[in-house]
Amino acid sequence: MTLAFIFPGQGSQAVGIGAELADAFATAREVFQEVDDALGQNLARLMREGPEDQLTLTENAQPALMAVSAAVARVLERDFGIGPDRAAFVAGHSLGEYSALAAAGALTLTDAARLLKLRGQAMQRAVPVGEGAMASLIGPKTDVALAEAAAAEGARLGVCVVANDNNQGNVVISGAKAAVDRAIEAAKELGARAIPLNVSAPFHCPLMQPAADEMAAALAEATILAPRAPVVANVTARPTNDPEVIRRLLVEQVTGRVRWRESVLWLAGEGGVTRFAEAGAGKVLSGMIKRIAPEAEATPLNTPADLEAFAQSL
Known part of the structure; x- marks a missing residue:
């Protein structure tokens, strides 16, 4: 062992x-x-x-x-x-x-x-409260590649990146609120479930x-x-x-x-x-x-x- x-x-x-x-x-x-x-x-x-x-x-x-x-x-x-x-x-x-x-x-x-x-x-x-956000992308189709694609869509509106690559089926994105909101929509279009997280700041992002x-x-x-x-x-x-x-x-x-x-x-x-x-x-x-x-x-x-x-x- x-x-x-x-x-x-x-x-x-x-x-x-x-x-x-x-x-x-x-x-x-x-x-x-x-x-x-x-x-x-x-x-x-x-x-x-x-x-x-x-x-x-x-x-x-x-x-x-x-x-x-x-x-x-x-x-x-x-x-x-x-x-x-x-x-x-x-x-x-x-x-x-x-x-x-x-x-x-x-x-x-x-x-x-x-x-x-x-x-x-x-x-x-x-980051002032309310200006940042995080979301958990989950589901069998969710992997880091899907999360990166969704984050790239969000990044058109501001900072948005993959923050936590936890496991297959659970990846967290983080960034500016408008960008994360857009990434959530993109993730759903790609077949993932997306859950906004109740956090006070957008951790693990620029x-x-x-x-x-x-x-x-x-x-x-x-x-x-x-x-x-x-x-x-x-x-x-x-x-x-x-x-x-x-x-x-x-x-x-x-x-x-x-x-x-x-x-x-x-x-x-x-x-x-x-x-x-x-x-x-x-x-x-x-x-x-x-x-x-x-x-x-x-x-x-x-x-x-x-x-x-x-x-x-x-």
């Missing part, structure tokens, strides 16, 4: 995330306290009690999801003896790349929390360049170490353990495409990964794995029981 740890992105947040872990493990409570101290806010209470509209704010959702992933990773290491070096690779979806780097020791928990707080704020500042500039300045000051397992980066779908490459790719990721389908194909192919463990909230990535690499095993690690069963299976 060759193992990869994978870490979810935005959208997996819900009131109550991390509560079971905190109730069961002092290690998890320690992680949540470290994140609270880093941010100077009671994020742990917001995660446990809500309100949901505050938790869903990008600047809160991003560090909250990282905190849950970090708690899973640290509990596995401290309470079950399963460190990130047991994995051949780590990877994360969008903000999950920061979770992967924190779990693998490339970023401190404090730096990851602060960088993600800033990332969320910078993304929100980059409109995010002001946010990329802010992140470049912040990341230039951050200490990044070689991860204990290579990280498969979103924008290249290939592994690296070079701190300076990681720093550059985290900046590129703000405006660049999340190449998740390609990342999983590389991991399950050249990487030889036969088992994926999704560390954090929800099981969205595990569902994607089953569609991209059905021969591989995908295990969501959400609850104390999940962690115990996983540890016993190794």
Whole structure:
């Protein structure tokens, strides 16, 4: 068995995330306290009690999801003896790349929390509310080629690109609202279903360049170490353990495409990964794995029981 740890992105947040872990493990409570101290806010209470509209704010959702992933990773290491070096690779979806780097020791928990707080704020500042949009193109005919064709139609009216290549049947586009609206119509004409997403900003598109500039300045000051397992980066779908490459790719990721389908194909192919463990909230990535690499095993690690069963299976 060759193992990869994978870490979810935005959208997996819900009131109550991390509560079971905190109730069961002092290690998890320690992680949540470290994140609270880093941010100077009671994020742990917001995660446990809500309100949901505050938790869903990008600047809160991003560090909250990282905190849950970090708690899973640290509990596995401290309470079950399963460190990130047991994995051949780590990877994360969008903000999950920061979770992967924190779990693998490339970023401190404090730096990851602060960088993600800033990332969320910078993304929100980059485009005024209502001027950007995202849409999910779904259905059996939906692939990246169809999404690129639809985005090209939208781009006649403004910025419109493929933002997330999640899996066959699920591709997300992002850009200026009028352009995305046009791309939605084009996608329907091409045989896809198109669902506008309830997001506060158009992530992973060139409109995010002001946010990329802010992140470049912040990341230039951050200490990044070689991860204990290579990280498969979103924008290249290939592994690296070079701190300076990681720093550059985290900046590129703000405006660049999340190449998740390609990342999983590389991991399950050249990487030889036969088992994926999704560390954090929800099981969205595990569902994607089953569609991209059905021969591989995908295990969501959400609850104390999940962690115990996983540890016993190794």
